[in-house]
Amino acid sequence: MELSTPAGLESLAHAVAEQLGADRTDKDGGTGRVRVAYADGRALELTPNRPRTRISVTAVLPEQATAHGIEVKAITVTALPRPRPSESQAKATARHTADHIRQRLLPAHTAALAELRERTAPQVATFQRAESALAGFLDRPRGGVAISEQPVRRPLGLNARCAVAWWHTLDGPSRTVAPFMADALRRAGLATTEPHGSAYVFFAEPPAEQSDTRFRIAPAAEGAGWSLVDEFTGACVRTYDDQEWAQGITESANGEEDAARRAAVTSMDLPGLSADLIEEEQWRALAVELATAGHMPYGLTDVDYTQTPGFHIYPSAEPGTAKVARLLEPWGAIRPGARFEAPELEVERYDQDMEAYAQLLTSPGRTVAVRLDGIQVTFSDPPTRP
Structure with a gap:
């Protein structure tokens, strides 16, 4: 199996993805790795080992996993297994790699994601803080506050349980109130995410130690593209077609977060208010x-x-x-x-x-x-x- 060129590793990754029932493969920038991505957001990375006769396969976990001490050890397989009768070396390598991933990596990956979901699920105390923060939003004939725990498909993980608040009307969630609900939740010490064009406000307890990279990009959980993800709440802010553009937006978002933290203000801006x-x-x-x-x-x-x-x-x-x-x-x-x-x-x-x-x-x-x-x-x- 020729792994000395990027094209060789991409070809192997594509064949492995087909055998595993994955959704697609993506090159990971200039790192030399190739990612195998599932439709549900899970991802694996293939890397050739020198002298390129072995392959390392890593299960990709959300960055939150590190903070909770959750990891999945990478596996290494040979790139030169013995072919079966009438089987080419390339097909043998793909079959051999896929078999090892199924048996040694996927069960551990699934278990790690399940453990992370349990550890990051919203707690009762978080909902109580949110209810208290939004108590001033008195119910009116045309709407009222709603708070819920919802399953959300997000990149690099299976369905996650996220805390969400919104202003509910007879016509559904209202976009007009979302920025003010988010501001009130932040004033109560909670981290918030307002997905682009959405009336929902995701919220969570902020981490004990502030991160310099609150926002990052990841392959979209659904369809093609790259999602800007808030690591504090786990919510997707917006999805972009171009990875380079998405990376630029991510750097800008992290810069704005750092500026707000240094300024010690709850809201750098608030729609409707000077x-x-x-x-x-x-x-x-x-x-x-x-x-x-x-x-x-x-x-x-x-x-x-x-x-x-x-x-x-x-x-x-x-x-x-x-x-x-x-x-x-x-x-x-x-x-x-x-x-x-x-x-x-x-x-x-x-x-x-x-x-x-x-x-x-x-x-x-x-x-x-x-x-x-x-x-x-x-x-x-x-x-x-x-």
Whole structure:
């Protein structure tokens, strides 16, 4: 069996994958390894040993396994087994390798993944912390908080049990409330993941020791591509077609996580809120009121604001006062726009939204006034700025 070239190892990996019922094979960058991937997310890596007459096969485990002391020892098989009658050397090597993987590696791999699922499953205390953190999201006629443990297919592992929270309405989970639920969970000391375009918020206890590589890429659990995975919660943030692009996004995500940790802030940004209002509880509560009523916060990367208007709360010069603007791209996207600047077709929608904002925000302890550029809200007891 010729293993002196990458093509030889790829050919062997492909033949082994067919015999094992795996989904596909992938080259692992410039490492010289070839990965055999199953549709359920499991993966094996084949590496030739010098002088390339033996093959090492490693079961790939999530990085969380190391923290829990879980490992699977690699196996080594000969690349030159004796062929059976009328069998080529290449077929003999593939058969021999697949047999050893079935007998010596797959049972240990499955057991390790099962043990990891048990150790990383959400605990009762975690759910209790989440319920307490979200207690301020009072149920409303149009929705309420839901918390559940759900099986999730994720890369490099079988189904995992993950803790998930969402704002449930008659129409299903609501995207509008997800960022504020995630912020509240983080303020309770939990790690969160908001998958791109999803209304669900995954949460978990953060590790005792912070990692410099919270996010990583892995072969997609379903279909082709590369998934950006949050090691803290086990959730997939987004899947990309191009591995190099996915790697760049991963490095950026880890950089942002490091910056947030060094800045000691819960949320570097929060849709619907100006950056200098994020740490003020009264303004966050105002944003939550709008979101739980079904209004979309401005600033979500997965929402088309040419079709859906978003609210944005920004500070006013007067103490205890802020403006609530309604933004629709391209008009009003750069700055909050006044009503008379609105395109003719948007004037009616603008007026309807302003009226809805005003009715919702009118409450004891604050004054609401409709202005040309939005709603001015003044608290009787102004928030204390940090």
